[in-house]
Amino acid sequence: EAGVAQSPRYKIIEKRQSVAFWCNPISGHATLYWYQQILGQGPKLLIQFQNNGVVDDSQLPKDRFSAERLKGVDSTLKIQPAKLEDSAVYLCASSAYRRSYEQYFGPGTRLTVT
C-alpha cells in the first residue's frame, strides 16, 4: 500500500512570495489533515478535510493560508504572502475515517522563508 505522498520535499522562498504544497493521501482515506511543525515543537493542525469538505480550520491563518481538496482526493496548501515565521515542516496526513486517531503522515515539506 502506497503511503501519503507530498511534494516538494524542500522549498526556499523569500518573504512576501507565495508557495504551494501538494499532498496525495492513501487511497480510500476520506480524512485529510495539514499540520505545521515548527522546529522544536510538535505538529499543529492547520486544517482537516472530510472528503472535500472542511471539518476544522480554526487554526489556519486565513489571511495568508488557503487549502483545498478537490474531488476529495489530492489536496493543496498555499501560503500567500509568506512570512519569516512560516518557516516550518508542513505535514500532510490521512486517516480512513473521520474519528480515526491513527493518522498516516507523509514525509513533509520543509519550507524556509528568507
Place this chain on the structure above:
Amino acid sequence: DQQVKQNSPSLSVQEGRISILNCDYTNSMFDYFLWYKKYPAEGPTFLISISSIKDKNEDGRFTVFLNKSAKHLSLHIVPSQPGDSAVYFCAASQYSSASKIIFGSGTRLSIRP
C-alpha cells in the same frame, strides 16, 4: 497554552535497558492518548494508544501507562534497541473533537551501545 507537555527534550538509554518517556496534559476532557514515533526526514508514525477507560496498554516491547488523576502518561520500551532511536511525540484527543490530535513537543530518544 500547551495542553500536552513533554518536559524532557532528550533522553539517552543504554541498549537493552528500559526507556521511559513521560508526558503530562492539562485538559481533563482528553479521553484518548497516543504516542507517535518520528525518524529524521520522515513523517511521524503511529506507535501505540490508550483510551481513558484503561490504565495500561501493551504491544510487544511497548507499554503505555495512564494516570488520570495525575494527568500523566508514560511510554515504556523494554528492552531498548538501536532502532528505537527517534523522536517520540505524545498526543491527546477528545472523541467529541472528531479526531483532532494535540501533540506535545517531543522527546528525542538515543539508544547507546
